[in-house]
Amino acid sequence: DAKTTQPPSMDCAEGRAANLPCNHSTISGNEYVYWYRQIHSQGPQYIIHGLKNNETNEMASLIITEDRKSSTLILPHATLRDTAVYYCIVRLNSGGYQKVTFGTGTKLQVIP
Amino acid sequence: DSGVTQTPKHLITATGQRVTLRCSPRSGDLSVYWYQQSLDQGLQFLIQYYNGEERAKGNILERFSAQQFPDLHSELNLSSLELGDSALYFCASSVSSEGSGANVLTFGAGSRLTVL
Numbered sequence: 001d002a003k004t005t006q007p008p009s010m011d012c013a014e015g016r017a018a019n020l021p022c023n024h025s026t027i028s029g030n031e032y033v034y035w036y037r038q039i040h041s042q043g044p045q046y047i048i049h050g051l052k053n054n055e056t057n058e059m060a061s062l063i064i065t066e067d068r069k070s071s072t073l074i075l076p077h078a079t080l081r082d083t084a085v086y087y088c089i090v091r092l093n094s095g096g097y098q099k100v101t102f103g104t105g106t107k108l109q110v111i112p
Numbered sequence: 113d114s115g116v117t118q119t120p121k122h123l124i125t126a127t128g129q130r131v132t133l134r135c136s137p138r139s140g141d142l143s144v145y146w147y148q149q150s151l152d153q154g155l156q157f158l159i160q161y162y163n164g165e166e167r168a169k170g171n172i173l174e175r176f177s178a179q180q181f182p183d184l185h186s187e188l189n190l191s192s193l194e195l196g197d198s199a200l201y202f203c204a205s206s207v208s209s210e211g212s213g214a215n216v217l218t219f220g221a222g223s224r225l226t227v228l
Contacts, residue, residue: 034216042221045219100157
């Protein structure tokens, strides 16, 4: 059921930007891209979402390609507390009558 | 505190037993989702309820069942437990109504089930 593809793991030096890619080549026109992260065994935490425009909030930036087949989550200045598994999912933004499936995500290790 | 409350936090039981996990969604959220996460695995979608009705179903075992009550809290019942059912069980809630804007899932802290 997974509709996204992410690299299994990535490393990033503390203080540098972490760029996490996600492929979602089968995304439909009314589906949004959402990013969540899970720190250790805590409940996943929402980060950001977008439809086709680039988005930025206090946590991260989301860059979506023009054809919407891929996106990149950017953590501008990674800290050790950003070490987590990052999940990219696609879903409708209303109704919610669909399986919300998480893949295996990208395990980001921030290195001191 | 995310606003989604799950109880119990930890539960240890024996094979063949039955347990009930409870979830209280965030205030105002109508939709509840259940996920299973085994050790070092991803989040497996089990089932979703919206305002008391089942809306989407994942690979939920027949030994598992769930419901959402009129006050919107939800319970996940796991029966005839097996060793492989040991996992973290997460509940999430969202608004899930038309025109509601962002359909963000808010997760609880999870219930850790250990089957011995």
